[in-house]
Amino acid sequence: MPFDLPPSPRSSRSENSFHSEGDRAGKKPPYTGPKRPPKGSYVMGWHPVQEALESGKEFQKVLIQRDEKGERTSALLSQLKRQNIPVQRVPKEKLNRITVKNHQGIVAFLSPIVYHPLDELVAQTYEAGDIPFFLALDGVTDVRNIGAIARSAECFGATALIVPSFGVAPIQEDAIKSSSGALLRLPVARVPDMARALQDLAANGITAVALSESAETSIHQTSISGPVCLVMGDEETGISAGVERNCPVHLRLPMVGKTGSLNVSVAAGIALSHLALWKDASEAS
Numbered sequence: 001m002p003f004d005l006p007p008s009p010r011s012s013r014s015e016n017s018f019h020s021e022g023d024r025a026g027k028k029p030p031y032t033g034p035k036r037p038p039k040g041s042y043v044m045g046w047h048p049v050q051e052a053l054e055s056g057k058e059f060q061k062v063l064i065q066r067d068e069k070g071e072r073t074s075a076l077l078s079q080l081k082r083q084n085i086p087v088q089r090v091p092k093e094k095l096n097r098i099t100v101k102n103h104q105g106i107v108a109f110l111s112p113i114v115y116h117p118l119d120e121l122v123a124q125t126y127e128a129g130d131i132p133f134f135l136a137l138d139g140v141t142d143v144r145n146i147g148a149i150a151r152s153a154e155c156f157g158a159t160a161l162i163v164p165s166f167g168v169a170p171i172q173e174d175a176i177k178s179s180s181g182a183l184l185r186l187p188v189a190r191v192p193d194m195a196r197a198l199q200d201l202a203a204n205g206i207t208a209v210a211l212s213e214s215a216e217t218s219i220h221q222t223s224i225s226g227p228v229c230l231v232m233g234d235e236e237t238g239i240s241a242g243v244e245r246n247c248p249v250h251l252r253l254p255m256v257g258k259t260g261s262l263n264v265s266v267a268a269g270i271a272l273s274h275l276a277l278w279k280d281a282s283e284a285s
Helices: 046-054 071-082 092-098 118-127 143-155 173-178 194-203 264-284
Strands: 042-044 059-065 087-090 106-110 133-138 160-164 188-191 207-211 228-233 249-252
Touching (some): 046 059, 092 106, 118 188, 143 173, 143 264
Parallel strands (some): 059 087, 133 160, 133 228
Antiparallel strands (some): 059 106
């Protein structure tokens, strides 16, 4: 005698019954969009941003809604420019992806490190009787490379790291982790114009040395004495033309293998080791 099997739980449900627990409870489904920045890494709203700025908080960058205008906006933009803080004008949708709260058209990202004025670092180095040994990064956009380069720079005794306000990977928690904490010990200067910064260094007797694959002179074929600033560009695009024009010395790393280039952090480590030897020789003489 055949048995009549009861309908399975799945077959007895209607199509509309297949929803998440949140839907059945009348709640919003969980957020599945782009990863939002962690709480505490940014400040939002005009008054909180102004308060953070006046209290001396270090800013990584400030995002302002594209259609924000008026005296309040103009005054803040002027203040941010004076303090060399990068500003980006963005659509409201981008701010909404950062936070669901009322951001009032402005979000400021806090920096985990303190930036130092370049002129003060130069003056302090000379006053201490040390030979300036800077490292400047032009267009390095990978945050892990930033961290690895900073780690090598700190290990080889660099005076400070110089980065531009735009066109470089942000120095944040991932960069600090990649640097094994070196970015918390190595002074960092942020400059609005890298070419102008190299001109200022030259005026203070510091020679900019560009590391470039196209350079004719090998780093093994020369030695440099005195204050120096090594300039590194992105491994894809190299050093920008405007910055390279302000580098009186161009050197390359000799390579004999078939691989066309080195990772920028590896190349920086090799070059820094050579410059550190030259610096030691200068101090001993």
